[in-house]
Amino acid sequence: MITVEEAKHIILENTQNFGIEEIPFLEAVGRILKEDIVADRDFPPFNRVAMDGIAINYRFFEYGVRDFKIEGIQPAGAPQQTMVNASNCYEVMTGACLPNNTDTVIRYEDVDINTLMATINIDEITEGQNIHVQGSDKTKEDVLIKKNTIISAAEIGVLATVGKAMVKVAKQPKVMIVSTGDELVDVNENPLDHQIRRSNVYTLVSLLNDLKIPAKTAHIADKKSVLKEKIASFLQEYDVLLFSGAVSKGKFDFLPEVLDELGVKKLFHRVSQRPGKPFWAGVTDNCNVFAFPGNPVSTFVNCLVYFYPWYKKSVGVSSEEKTAILAKDLTFKPNLSCFLQVKLTSKKGQVYATPIKGNGSGDLASLIEADGFIELPKTEETEFKKGSVFPIIRYR
Amino acid sequence: MITVEEAKHIILENTQNFGIEEIPFLEAVGRILKEDIVADRDFPPFNRVAMDGIAINYRFFEYGVRDFKIEGIQPAGAPQQTMVNASNCYEVMTGACLPNNTDTVIRYEDVDINTLMATINIDEITEGQNIHVQGSDKTKEDVLIKKNTIISAAEIGVLATVGKAMVKVAKQPKVMIVSTGDELVDVNENPLDHQIRRSNVYTLVSLLNDLKIPAKTAHIADKKSVLKEKIASFLQEYDVLLFSGAVSKGKFDFLPEVLDELGVKKLFHRVSQRPGKPFWAGVTDNCNVFAFPGNPVSTFVNCLVYFYPWYKKSVGVSSEEKTAILAKDLTFKPNLSCFLQVKLTSKKGQVYATPIKGNGSGDLASLIEADGFIELPKTEETEFKKGSVFPIIRYR
Numbered sequence A, B: 001m002i003t004v005e006e007a008k009h010i011i012l013e014n015t016q017n018f019g020i021e022e023i024p025f026l027e028a029v030g031r032i033l034k035e036d037i038v039a040d041r042d043f044p045p046f047n048r049v050a051m052d053g054i055a056i057n058y059r060f061f062e063y064g065v066r067d068f069k070i071e072g073i074q075p076a077g078a079p080q081q082t083m084v085n086a087s088n089c090y091e092v093m094t095g096a097c098l099p100n101n102t103d104t105v106i107r108y109e110d111v112d113i114n115t116l117m118a119t120i121n122i123d124e125i126t127e128g129q130n131i132h133v134q135g136s137d138k139t140k141e142d143v144l145i146k147k148n149t150i151i152s153a154a155e156i157g158v159l160a161t162v163g164k165a166m167v168k169v170a171k172q173p174k175v176m177i178v179s180t181g182d183e184l185v186d187v188n189e190n191p192l193d194h195q196i197r198r199s200n201v202y203t204l205v206s207l208l209n210d211l212k213i214p215a216k217t218a219h220i221a222d223k224k225s226v227l228k229e230k231i232a233s234f235l236q237e238y239d240v241l242l243f244s245g246a247v248s249k250g251k252f253d254f255l256p257e258v259l260d261e262l263g264v265k266k267l268f269h270r271v272s273q274r275p276g277k278p279f280w281a282g283v284t285d286n287c288n289v290f291a292f293p294g295n296p297v298s299t300f301v302n303c304l305v306y307f308y309p310w311y312k313k314s315v316g317v318s319s320e321e322k323t324a325i326l327a328k329d330l331t332f333k334p335n336l337s338c339f340l341q342v343k344l345t346s347k348k349g350q351v352y353a354t355p356i357k358g359n360g361s362g363d364l365a366s367l368i369e370a371d372g373f374i375e376l377p378k379t380e381e382t383e384f385k386k387g388s389v390f391p392i393i394r395y396r
Helices: A004-012 A058-062 A153-161 A200-209 A224-237 A255-261 A296-314 B004-012 B058-062 B153-161 B200-209 B224-237 B255-261 B296-314
Strands: A020-024 A053-056 A067-074 A089-092 A104-107 A111-114 A117-120 A143-145 A166-170 A175-180 A215-220 A240-244 A265-269 A280-283 A288-292 A322-326 A337-347 A350-355 A372-376 A389-394 B020-024 B053-056 B067-074 B089-092 B104-107 B111-114 B117-120 B143-145 B166-170 B175-180 B215-220 B240-244 B265-269 B280-283 B288-292 B322-326 B337-347 B350-355 B372-376 B389-394
Touching: A004 A265, A004 A280, A004 A296, A053 A058, A053 A067, A143 A153, A153 B200, A153 B296, A175 A200, A175 A224, A200 A215, A200 A240, A200 A296, A200 B153, A215 A224, A224 A240, A224 A255, A240 A296, A255 A265, A255 A280, A255 A288, A288 A296, A296 A337, A296 A372, A296 A389, A296 B153, A322 B337, A337 A389, A337 B322, A350 A372, A350 A389, A350 B350, B004 B265, B004 B280, B004 B296, B053 B058, B053 B067, B143 B153, B175 B200, B175 B224, B200 B215, B200 B240, B200 B296, B215 B224, B224 B240, B224 B255, B240 B296, B255 B265, B255 B280, B255 B288, B288 B296, B296 B337, B296 B372, B296 B389, B337 B389, B350 B372, B350 B389
Parallel strands: A067 A089, A175 A215, A175 A240, A240 A288, A322 A350, B067 B089, B175 B215, B175 B240, B240 B288, B322 B350
Antiparallel strands: A020 A166, A053 A089, A053 A104, A067 A117, A111 A117, A265 A280, A280 A288, A322 A389, A337 A350, A337 A372, A372 A389, B020 B166, B053 B089, B053 B104, B067 B117, B111 B117, B265 B280, B280 B288, B322 B389, B337 B350, B337 B372, B372 B389
């Protein structure tokens, strides 16, 4: 049985390239940028007035002049004007071009305006103040956003500014999420005593939705011939198949066998972890298969631990490891990696992880109280001390 | 001029109730639950087999029996069967009902199967092992998810399990985002030298999109009569108006005046902070008006600092304060609250905030390198020491 580290490594060696598509910029939030975004001109594109007030030629202030005749007004959005008499001033608005022949802006708070005359009422001003100088943020052709950035609201503002109405992003994989298990009925059905409702496929749909990946879902009965026929067609049509269930040692756990018969190359089966041990992973030339164990917490944690980093690497994004401080002593006996539900709290710049008492991998309700999982390493040790630091995976 | 604390307090005293709507559960991710979700039956609903293997009556193992005749198979999804001869065993699959007359499950790994006979090959088993007992996670009528929870993938799984195909959530506010400023042209236009493209409205659209709030956008020229007419109609139609620009001291900053003439009650104008100082906030009986300063960073930070908590309180969600450790000494002279762009990194369970050198509130590009803002308090002190802890606001 391989370790979590080995399994992750193998998964990340088998990424795909989904290609690139061009979409409207406002729809690109959460998607992965696939081009460098460069400044189409200087930022700001002109010497931009940064305060409402008056613009003067500093030389005159230096000579002791305090009263300036108002020669005109430069509003934002108007072409740059020219002050004819260098000893005059111009009223200027935030966002406007600085008028020709002026070099310093004094805000209204420091000026008395008397019809046609402005009197500066402070003694200290700095040459060039309150001007956002052309090109001082970025110059034309500078890279503003690097390829492979995850697009957030901040990037949307820059895309708008440089006029990228359409933007190149990584295409999303075509994903089919399949549940198996004859005990499952659909959400709007009333289960009999021995049945339960399908939930894992919807959890997976939501987890993929958080990555802006749309996914289809299907349910296949625990019948080998049906499984085989349907999966054969899915393998042609989709980039990724996610399964939930039928990978353990049960008499009706046909999935590994069926996938093998269909020519899917097994990468591994079973990982030394709890929950989620019977995870089966495989590939074909054009499809990755993630067959997660059917228990709710197993499916959930394996999607975060394996599918998420696989997707991110496929689209060119690196995942930063996050850590938290264990808030309570813990005992975990099996010599396996342990993914434990935790409540995460922030205190004085530190992140604390408090374990949530769950009731095994079937306990879906325990995920409600938690925000993520803490990963305790596979080790001979069985005691994990309060104050120790471990990797975490957040899901909210 | 009021402080950031006072401004936040006033904003939070003026929340709205947008009402409740019922939507398909899969569309509810990110929305705020407005009903308690209770268990429709026990969790698990029957004594559920937790391992593939055999089920026996423990008494016989205790008496020294190791060989058990296989009486039948209990698959997942089949009605509960009854083992007739108590000294026999049943093959049982994960997810199945435990057969009547059995009380203990031994996994296949610990059993040798020989056609019709199963031999247990270990010496220690525990009565009742590998059974997920009916009601052990939750019992019927237990509250599984509390009202006012933000719905994530974890909640989706539980909603599916209890058959909540439709779920009650907080309605979203109807929001109009308005830009002003004659210097602005649209994203797909080529600006003249003195013009720039509209970007703030799109940033705001994205920030609201992160809260699953759809918003409309409009641009109004800096002409008082036009502003007044359009805003009068928006005030009737929308729950929230967000403005960007026209609230400072410029000659064409008509907004506060126009809002006053339209009967919008001013809550405050100007907050002792940088950036974002000229923020204007007001209310009518049915509408909240957030008029943010037009500089990109000002609009961005004020949306996060004021609109986000206002929305969250309106829909019944409390915001937890997060903090980070300043990674560098900083000097900030004005006696104002300072919201500074920072890169956030996680190291040994601690979150460090490294300031990004920005170039004032007009520097949209500096937001790209940052992940959030750190809030330095308004104080006479001008030196902020590395290692000190301050509140942060993440936007990615």
